[in-house]
Amino acid sequence: MADVTLDRITKTYNKGQTKAVEDISFSVNEGELFGLIGPDGAGKTTLFRILTTLLLPDTGTALVNGCDVVKDYKKIRSQVGYMPGKFSLYQDLTVEENLQFFATVFNSSIEENYDLIKEIYVQIEPFKKRRAGNLSGGMKQKLALCCALIHRPTVLFLDEPTTGVDTVSRKEFWEMLKRLKVQGITILVSTPYMDEATLCERIALIQAGAILSIDTPQGIIEQFPEKLYAIKAGNMSQLLQDLRSSSLVATCYAFGEYHHITLTEEGEQTTENLLASLKEQHAEVQLSPTKPTIEDCFIKLMQAS
Template sequence: MVAISVQNINKKYGDIQALNNISFEVRQGEIYGIIGPDGAGKTSLFRILTTLLLAESGTAKVDGLDIVKDYKQIRNRIGYMPGKFSLYQDLTVEENLEFFATVFNTTIKENYDLIKDIYSQIEPFKDRRAGKLSGGMKQKLALSCALIHKPTVLFLDEPTTGVDPVSRKEFWEMLRNLKEQNITILVSTPYMDEAMLCDRIALIQEGTFLQVDTPDNIIERFTEILWAVKSAEMFRLLNDLRQYDPIKTCFTFGEVHHITVKEDLKMEKLENYLKEKGHVDIEIYPMKPNIEDCYMQLAQKVAI
């Protein structure tokens, strides 16, 4: 069963095309990721699908309901966690949760089973004002408020941005538990590593989907020869690699540079070139691509 269906959605802000002919479907009970950097169009898409913004053209259905004609019904069936913490900072944890339950004509007690694994972690701080919580605690409270009315579809717009790595891991464990309860989850993130935690993903750049598939299938389609390179002077190394003709692309990934190379380039030849440039402590070795490598390859093709 299809939980979200989007056909040819377009959105402009003045001369800027925020969304360009976006189409996709999300199956019921699926974790579907929209993966891309800031400014790619993720938030505009989420605001349209949650009935907070109108598209210039195109249609979409959420839980079988039209986002324009049936917007009131949709708002009762979905949970939405925007990228910016938007709960009431002066209300306590418990007061925020009670408020959102009241808005949807329910109670904390009625749907406590759905949120207990999440809310139990912040319940010891239920009398603390929301504005005084840590990033991870705010995240758990926002998710609890988005779930308190037992939605069928959950929209999470960059939910882990600015949150520490431990809280990010905990958050994704919560999402997997929610999936087991047959809740459909559409999540956006700029973190490429989180893409591997989704059932399917759409890579987005400048309002256009570059590719849609499972993370593993996208990685399998990577066609380039990929090496990792490092030396004692990484910044100078980056410039020298980008100026070397047999290298197609070069990007920094943590402590190494990832490069794609022409088929006839040998590692020994590249090492000799770098030695001639005065580099020392040179390391070159083949790499298996990750989602970020795939994204950069697809983005480069679009740019060309």
């Protein structure tokens, strides 16, 4: 059964002048960890706000737990958990006071659902008398998650929970989400970091208010239409320019240590020629087929659209 369904949702701002999202349809299954992946301004927050009943869509319908986001907003509000992107808790309340407050507001108590947040809460419990404003970024994030979970929601919406957080804290956060999934909570999470996509069960790639693709991360990678190569050489910046000007290369993007390239039809047949001509100008040229990442797919889909 689908837990969250969007059917042709469109939303504009400034009386229709600014398009936020257009004709978006997808559904999230019960107990699924679903990722909404896209850069800032893609429309992720707008979708989250529509699903959490904070915004009315211009057209289209959306259901959460079978309830309509417009008509049954009260029901939805008592069932879901939401962590907005700029959610910063009450900085002048202590850890304990924050948690207590949100528990009460959501008609619950810390004791009632302690088992759900226990694993996360024990990590910040030593600081429970500290004001939230004096916590580290990672700890704030954990507290915010506890606050969003304290009433045992059926669906959890996390809008960019890892933005601006360092790699170590990000890894920890995703570990926590995996454990929550085991508890049967449906989780919708958005992120601008493409490398986090593979940590979700299914993902929707979103750009400029439109969905580029929806599938499992593996499925999206398999749909990558061309052969992808990784290439490196001594002078990577020069190599990038040379590859771009080559008629044999279709696309070329820097990907960390390597550049990822796809070749034209002619290029595929004459890979050796390409390699040979590059070796004339570059030292230590290495070229090998490589598996696309979600970011490769995103770029490809972005350009196709």
